[in-house]
Amino acid sequence: MTVTRDRQAVDPVEKLATALSVAVRVEPELIRAVRLALFPRLGVQTESDLWFSGLVRSQGPTGIVFDTAERHRLQRRLERWLRQQPQDAPVHSLWRIVQHVHADLSPALLLEEEVTWLAVAGRLAEIDGALAPAFKAITQQNRDGLRRWLASAWDRLPQAVRDSPTGWQLAQTVRPRVPARRFPFAVERAPLPARRLGDLARVLDDIRITVRRDGDELEVDGRAIDPDALIDVPPGTYALPVPDTAPRVLTLLAGGPRERDEDLSVPVTWQIRVQVGPGPVLLRSARGQVFRLPDQAPALRGGGPAGRFLGIAVARYEHAQLPPLDHSRGLCREVGAAFGDTYAKEYLADPSLAAVTERLTRLTALRHDGPLVVYVRGYALPGPGGPRLAFRDSDPARPDTALPSETLFRLAAGSGADQVLVLLDTVRPPGSDVDWGYPPPPMDLTTASWTGRIAVVVPHDTGWDRLFGSWLVRLLRRGPDEVPQGWGWSPRDRFITGGEVLRAVSTDWPGEYPSTPRDFATGVPRELLPNPRFALRRFPDDLNPADFGEAYAHEAAAFIGEVIGDVTTSREDRDLAVANMVLLGPDRGVEAAVALDDVAERLAAAGRRTDAAAAHQHAITVLRPLVEQLPLQALPALGASLYGLASRHAEAYRWAEAGPAVEESVALRRRLAVDRPEQRPRLGESLHLWSLVLHGSGQHEAALSAAAEAVDLFRRLADEDALTHRPALAVSLSSLANRYGSLGRRQQALQAAVSAAAVRREQAEADPAGRADLARSLHVRWYWERAVQYVAAAHATMFECVSMRRDLAALHPETYRPQLAESLNCLAISLADLGRVDGAIMTAREAVGTYGELVAHGAVDLRQPLARSQRNLALWLGTQGRPAEAVSAASEAVGHYRELEAEQSGLHRADLADALEMRSWALDLLGDGRPRAADAAREAANLYRRLFATQPRKYRRALARSLNTLSIRLDTLGRAKEAARLREEVRAVLADSDGTP
Structure with a gap:
C-alpha cells in the first residue's frame, strides 16, 4: 500500500513548517521564535533548510511565503496535532507567539491569521465573530481595501473559514467584482437561509x-x-x-x-x-x-433511482460477414449488475430486429416512471444518417434489416421513464471503414426530465471489441480515476447522476484507444443509480471500503465524521456511520469514538441527555476492542468516553449508573498518568466527577477523599503552568468546599471556598475574561460565609458578585442575565439576613423580573430558579405586612413547580411542597383566605408523606412540620378533631425507631 506524505515519519523541516502554516508571511524572527518555543532540539540548520525547501513558493528579504496547496496540507496536519495534544502542550501556545511577532502586521493580514488559527484549533464557532467586523466594514462602510484583501486571500483561507456563514457572505461581496478565473467558488449549498442575509x-x-x-x-x-x-x-x-x-x-x-x-x-x-x-x-x-x-396537477413521472435495465446482447449472427462475438452475453450481464440491485433487469440474447422493436415499443406502452437504461452490445453497420444496429437476422447489404440508432434512441426516450440513458457498445464489422461513427441524436426529445446517450464503435480486433463494456463496468463500480481527488465516486454522494456518468466517461476514457465514446445529454440530471462507494451504505461482507485507497479513506472518514458529529443525524445513520468508520481501519475507529463523544456533548447541551449517554456508550463499545490494537490512541479516548458517560448520568442524578463509569475512568487515567504527564489533568477531572458521584450516592467521606486528591493534583499542575491549570484548581477547590460542608465541617469548607475565589481573582487580574469564573467562586464563598453566620462578610461578597455580573450582563445579556438574576436572589437573602427586608424585597423583585423575562422568551430551564425567587419574595412580603402581594408571589411559585413536577415526576416534589406551605402561610395572613390556606397545607402534607415514605431520614422533620401546620390551619377553621389526629401523626413521625416519642 502506498504511504501518503501525512502517514510518513515527519522530518524536522515538515514539523517546523506545520507550526508556521498559520502565518501568512513567515519572517526569520517568527521562524526562530517558533523553533525555540516548540522544537528546542532542532538546530539553526532546520531554519535554513525550511527557507530553501520545496514547501516555499517565494523568498524575499523580509520572509518566505508557503505554496498555497502545501500550506493547506500543513494546516490539516496542524489541526490533527492540536487535536491530539493536551491543552498544556507547547503547540497550544503557538498563536500567542504568532500574535507577539506579528503585532505590527496590517489588520487584514492579522485577521487572516486569526481565523486560520481558529480553523486549525477547532474553534469553528468563533470564526463568524472574528469575521463580523470585516463584513460590517465592507457592507456598511464600503471598504474597498478589505475587498481587495479578501479577493487575494480567498484561496489561502482554510476551508472551514470559507464555509462559515460570514465567510460565505464576505465572498459574495467580492465575487461580482473579481474575474471568476481569479476567484473560484466551490460552494454548493449556502450556509445561510435567504431570510438571514440581512x-x-x-x-x-x-x-x-x-x-x-x-x-x-x-x-x-x-x-x-x-x-x-x-x-x-x-x-x-x-x-x-x-x-x-x-x-x-x-x-x-x-x-x-x-x-x-x-x-x-x-x-x-x-x-x-x-x-x-x-x-x-x-x-x-x-x-x-x-x-x-399557480397550482399545477401532479406529473405522471416520479423520481428516485429505482428503475429498469434492458440489456440487448447479440453474440451470434446469421450472416457470414458478421462473425460471432462470444463474450457479448456475459458482458451485457456484467453491465447490468453494475447498475445495482435497485434496477429490475431484463436481457435479450441474440434477438431478431422484430423482437427488439417489439420490446422497445412495449416499453412505451408500459410507461414506467423510474429511470430506464438500455444497453446494446453487438455490431453496428454504416448507413445513411448514421450507424444502424445489427441483430441476429441483419444483413449488412440491406439497411432495412438493421435498426437506426436514432430510432432506438427515440423509442427509449418515449418510454415515459423519468430519465433515459442509452449505451451503445458496438463493434465495426471486419473490413469496414474507420471514418464513420455516431452523429448527435435529435435535439427535440422532451419526454424525460433527462436523456443521455453514450455511444462507441470499436474495431473488430482482438481485445478491442470488449473494451468499452469492461471499462464501463469498472467505471460504474469505482468511479473515474482521472480526477484530482483520486477517490473515484465521491464517498459523500448517495447516488450518481447521469451527468456525472457522462462527465466520468469523457474525462476517464483512455486517450490511446482507437475509438472515443460520443456522449450527449439534455435536461436536468438526477439520481440515476446508487453510488457503490457511498460511505454511508451497508457494504457487503466481501467488500471493505478501506481497500478503495488512502485518498478515498481520508475523504470518507471526513464525511462520516461529519455525519457522526451532526446532532440531527438519526440513531440508525449514526450507528451505520460508526460501523463504516471502523471498517476504514482501527485508527479511524478511534476517530469515530472521539466524534461520538463530541456529538454527545452537543446533544447534552441541547438537553438531549438520553441520546448523549447513548452516544458515549456507543463510543465505549467501539473503543474496547481497539485497546489491544492501538493502546496509545484508544486508551485515552476510552477514558474520555467513560468520563462523558458518567457526566451524563450525573447530570440526571443517576448516581448508581454514573459510579461504575467514572470509577473505571479514574482507574484507567491513573494508570495512564504514570507514564504520560498529559493525562494528569484528565485524571484530575475524573477525580472531581468521582467526588460528585460519591457525594450523590451518600458516600461523603470517600467523596471528600476524591475531592482532596483532585485539589492536590491540580495544585501541583498549577505550580507548573498556572495559566493553564488555575481554572481547574479553582473548580476543584469549590467542590472540596462542598464536600467539607456535607460532613458538617463548615470552617474548612469556607477556607476551601476562599482559596478558590483567590485563585479566580488572580486569573481575572491576568485576563478580564476570567471575571465570570470569579463570580461563580464568589457564589460558593458567599454560601459558606452564610453557613458559618458571617452575615456581613457574605453580604459584601455577594454585593461584589452582583456588581461584576451586572457589568457582564450589560456586555453579553444572553449569557449573563440568568447569572445576574441568580446573584440578585442571593443578595436579597443577604439583605434579609441583615434585617434590611425592604432592600431584600426590592432586590428580589429585580431577580423575579429578570427571570420572568428570560422564561417568557423561551428559557424554560429557568423556571425553577424563578419559582425559588418568587417563594423568597412571598416570605419577605408577608413579614412586611403585605399578604395579598405575598399570596400572588407564592401562587406563581406553586404554578411553576407544578409544571416542573408534571414534566419530571418526583424531581421537584419537595420544592412544590415547600411553595405550597408558603402559599398556605400567605393565605392565612390574608385572613379571608384561610379555607384555601388549609387546602394548600393539606396538599403540602400529602406530598411530604410521599417523600417520607421513600426517604424517611431526610424528610422526617419536614413532614412533621407540615402536619403541624395543617393542624393549626384546621384548628383555626374549628375542625379540632381532625387537627388532633394530625398532632398524633406528628408524634408518631418524630418517634424514635423503638417507638419512644
Whole structure:
C-alpha cells in the first residue's frame, strides 16, 4: 500500500513548517521564535533548510511565503496535532507567539491569521465573530481595501473559514467584482437561509433567474438571464429577481404537503429540481419578496433511482460477414449488475430486429416512471444518417434489416421513464471503414426530465471489441480515476447522476484507444443509480471500503465524521456511520469514538441527555476492542468516553449508573498518568466527577477523599503552568468546599471556598475574561460565609458578585442575565439576613423580573430558579405586612413547580411542597383566605408523606412540620378533631425507631 506524505515519519523541516502554516508571511524572527518555543532540539540548520525547501513558493528579504496547496496540507496536519495534544502542550501556545511577532502586521493580514488559527484549533464557532467586523466594514462602510484583501486571500483561507456563514457572505461581496478565473467558488449549498442575509442582500445587485413548475416538481435554474433578451423558454416559466449570490438562495415556504419552510441553494450554472406537490408554491427571496406560482396537477413521472435495465446482447449472427462475438452475453450481464440491485433487469440474447422493436415499443406502452437504461452490445453497420444496429437476422447489404440508432434512441426516450440513458457498445464489422461513427441524436426529445446517450464503435480486433463494456463496468463500480481527488465516486454522494456518468466517461476514457465514446445529454440530471462507494451504505461482507485507497479513506472518514458529529443525524445513520468508520481501519475507529463523544456533548447541551449517554456508550463499545490494537490512541479516548458517560448520568442524578463509569475512568487515567504527564489533568477531572458521584450516592467521606486528591493534583499542575491549570484548581477547590460542608465541617469548607475565589481573582487580574469564573467562586464563598453566620462578610461578597455580573450582563445579556438574576436572589437573602427586608424585597423583585423575562422568551430551564425567587419574595412580603402581594408571589411559585413536577415526576416534589406551605402561610395572613390556606397545607402534607415514605431520614422533620401546620390551619377553621389526629401523626413521625416519642 502506498504511504501518503501525512502517514510518513515527519522530518524536522515538515514539523517546523506545520507550526508556521498559520502565518501568512513567515519572517526569520517568527521562524526562530517558533523553533525555540516548540522544537528546542532542532538546530539553526532546520531554519535554513525550511527557507530553501520545496514547501516555499517565494523568498524575499523580509520572509518566505508557503505554496498555497502545501500550506493547506500543513494546516490539516496542524489541526490533527492540536487535536491530539493536551491543552498544556507547547503547540497550544503557538498563536500567542504568532500574535507577539506579528503585532505590527496590517489588520487584514492579522485577521487572516486569526481565523486560520481558529480553523486549525477547532474553534469553528468563533470564526463568524472574528469575521463580523470585516463584513460590517465592507457592507456598511464600503471598504474597498478589505475587498481587495479578501479577493487575494480567498484561496489561502482554510476551508472551514470559507464555509462559515460570514465567510460565505464576505465572498459574495467580492465575487461580482473579481474575474471568476481569479476567484473560484466551490460552494454548493449556502450556509445561510435567504431570510438571514440581512446586510448582504442590501449591497448586492439583483439578477433574474427562472423557475418552472413541472408536475409535482419545481425546476429552479440558477443561470442569470437578460429580461430583455428574446429567448425560448418552456411554458409556465417565470423570471424571479434575487440577489446575485453564489449559489442563489431562496426559501420554499410551507404549504400544501410541505409542513415546514425549505431553504434552497441553486448553483449559478445549473438547475435543481424540488418536490413541491400539486398545491400552490410560494417562494421568498432574500429581500423578503414572496412570489406565488399557480397550482399545477401532479406529473405522471416520479423520481428516485429505482428503475429498469434492458440489456440487448447479440453474440451470434446469421450472416457470414458478421462473425460471432462470444463474450457479448456475459458482458451485457456484467453491465447490468453494475447498475445495482435497485434496477429490475431484463436481457435479450441474440434477438431478431422484430423482437427488439417489439420490446422497445412495449416499453412505451408500459410507461414506467423510474429511470430506464438500455444497453446494446453487438455490431453496428454504416448507413445513411448514421450507424444502424445489427441483430441476429441483419444483413449488412440491406439497411432495412438493421435498426437506426436514432430510432432506438427515440423509442427509449418515449418510454415515459423519468430519465433515459442509452449505451451503445458496438463493434465495426471486419473490413469496414474507420471514418464513420455516431452523429448527435435529435435535439427535440422532451419526454424525460433527462436523456443521455453514450455511444462507441470499436474495431473488430482482438481485445478491442470488449473494451468499452469492461471499462464501463469498472467505471460504474469505482468511479473515474482521472480526477484530482483520486477517490473515484465521491464517498459523500448517495447516488450518481447521469451527468456525472457522462462527465466520468469523457474525462476517464483512455486517450490511446482507437475509438472515443460520443456522449450527449439534455435536461436536468438526477439520481440515476446508487453510488457503490457511498460511505454511508451497508457494504457487503466481501467488500471493505478501506481497500478503495488512502485518498478515498481520508475523504470518507471526513464525511462520516461529519455525519457522526451532526446532532440531527438519526440513531440508525449514526450507528451505520460508526460501523463504516471502523471498517476504514482501527485508527479511524478511534476517530469515530472521539466524534461520538463530541456529538454527545452537543446533544447534552441541547438537553438531549438520553441520546448523549447513548452516544458515549456507543463510543465505549467501539473503543474496547481497539485497546489491544492501538493502546496509545484508544486508551485515552476510552477514558474520555467513560468520563462523558458518567457526566451524563450525573447530570440526571443517576448516581448508581454514573459510579461504575467514572470509577473505571479514574482507574484507567491513573494508570495512564504514570507514564504520560498529559493525562494528569484528565485524571484530575475524573477525580472531581468521582467526588460528585460519591457525594450523590451518600458516600461523603470517600467523596471528600476524591475531592482532596483532585485539589492536590491540580495544585501541583498549577505550580507548573498556572495559566493553564488555575481554572481547574479553582473548580476543584469549590467542590472540596462542598464536600467539607456535607460532613458538617463548615470552617474548612469556607477556607476551601476562599482559596478558590483567590485563585479566580488572580486569573481575572491576568485576563478580564476570567471575571465570570470569579463570580461563580464568589457564589460558593458567599454560601459558606452564610453557613458559618458571617452575615456581613457574605453580604459584601455577594454585593461584589452582583456588581461584576451586572457589568457582564450589560456586555453579553444572553449569557449573563440568568447569572445576574441568580446573584440578585442571593443578595436579597443577604439583605434579609441583615434585617434590611425592604432592600431584600426590592432586590428580589429585580431577580423575579429578570427571570420572568428570560422564561417568557423561551428559557424554560429557568423556571425553577424563578419559582425559588418568587417563594423568597412571598416570605419577605408577608413579614412586611403585605399578604395579598405575598399570596400572588407564592401562587406563581406553586404554578411553576407544578409544571416542573408534571414534566419530571418526583424531581421537584419537595420544592412544590415547600411553595405550597408558603402559599398556605400567605393565605392565612390574608385572613379571608384561610379555607384555601388549609387546602394548600393539606396538599403540602400529602406530598411530604410521599417523600417520607421513600426517604424517611431526610424528610422526617419536614413532614412533621407540615402536619403541624395543617393542624393549626384546621384548628383555626374549628375542625379540632381532625387537627388532633394530625398532632398524633406528628408524634408518631418524630418517634424514635423503638417507638419512644
